[in-house]
Amino acid sequence: MTTDMSSVIPTDREFQLFQQLIENKLGIFLPPQKKALLSNRLWKRLIACDIKGFDEYYRYIQSPQGKGELNLALELITTNETYFFREQKHFDYLRDDILPGVKAGSNFRVWSAAASTGEEPYSIAMLLTDRCPTTWELLCSDVNRKVIEQAKVGIYPEMRIKNIPPDYLRRFCRKGVGSQEGNTRVNAELRQAVQFFTLNLHEDFPDLGQFDLVFLRNVLIYFENENKTKILERIASTLKPNGILFVGHSESLHGISSRFIPVKPAIYRLSAR
Template identity: 50%
Template sequence: MPSEEVFILFQRLVQKKLGIYLSKQKRLMLGHRLAKRLAKTNIASFSHYYRYINSPENSAELELALELITTNETFFFREPQHFDFLEKHILPQLNPNKAFKVWSAASSTGEEAYSIAMLLSQHYQAPWSLCASDVNKSVINHAKKGIYQNERAKLLPQHYKESFCCKGIDEYQGYIRVKPALRQRINFFCFNLLDPMEGLGQFDVIFIRNVMIYFEDETRQAIINAISKRLSVNGYLFISHSETLHGLEHKFELIQPAIYRLQARCL
């Protein structure tokens, strides 16, 4: 495990590069995730590894280290109340003559995006599109492949599993893979939430769950300001139940826990 002083250096590096604040409780996690890279690069200490990744000629290793530090595990239909609300309250009130647009703004390895896509494919007959982004290139590549351990699908309803997934065999025993027809419906891309969002277009629903807990208030405020401009009139914002907009300036109306609607006067 890195010393407290070295952990602070990594903490500042991650915040500078990604805007993510690592609490001191993440020190053990950081050490565990980077230990293999130290062994791979034959570097004896975390302090030497820190200096190594900050050298311009080692930018590829820096990118890899940042990806390892910020990767988060998730699973299908996490926080199922959100998907129930989408199905039962949002979809029935939509204009079927207008395309419905959704953005999974911190999609990690893709389980959230595929959960949304399965629900829309099953319950919404009008045109829809789904974008899914993450700052971490490796998890986006994982998401595009759509291969997951069965443990990640523990909350995936059986009828969705049968309709949209294939069961792994041989070396993929214990895995499922999302079928190509559904994978092709999602636009996966790498995106940093601190970057300008103007080119992303407008969305009716934005999921940004389990990511703002890693940002400090100033950064969270900037992200919420930018996100609000990407939502259509009366668009919905989903955050995780472990997060809140409390203490931030915003024009969202709380509808249910962790579900907000943008008030029209904000636009």
């Protein structure tokens, strides 16, 4: 078994193999300057598998017996940074402009399509429980099975919950005691209100029905324009007429999709065809 990290830096050729594999499987484009990221995220797996170099690891994860390892490697490549009430203006818009106009008696449907460890969907769920005048459904997915499992559990260290408004903290969260001291758990009512599942945005979607809102935030940045366009086309087909799409504040649909009309920064409305 090797612990010499210098021997697990990928060559340019090896990097290209992983670049193609990751783009094929996830749609994520790793530019050449991300060679160090590939190495940082995967070298421990090479050691765990007792494999000497990226070339051998690549062949292993492409083989039938390496399928589980391939999934692990792909999960390690995704970047899962997130936090509660990230990009507060989106939540202000939902509270002040969207929810007051929702008709009683309708079923309001929301999809968090790159949900990561759950902070985004639970922020939405808190607001919907507080302000939505009708029944609602919240579907949450991510390609990374591990983050979805964490999201279902809904336990967060104290430093991660600082953006939750104090009244929501009191109403929707429980402080851990004993071995859970220092952690906070989203309460059972909220956890049960949210439907979690894995879904790869780079593949055709199963039938999820139509949504009033889709949150697709801070994930488009990882794709090249051609894949962004395809994903946005699939997302458009899941929105109800006039449905709203939220993207990250550093993400623009300009020149990428003509299916959406800008409403506010990083907020779009589905255009009528």
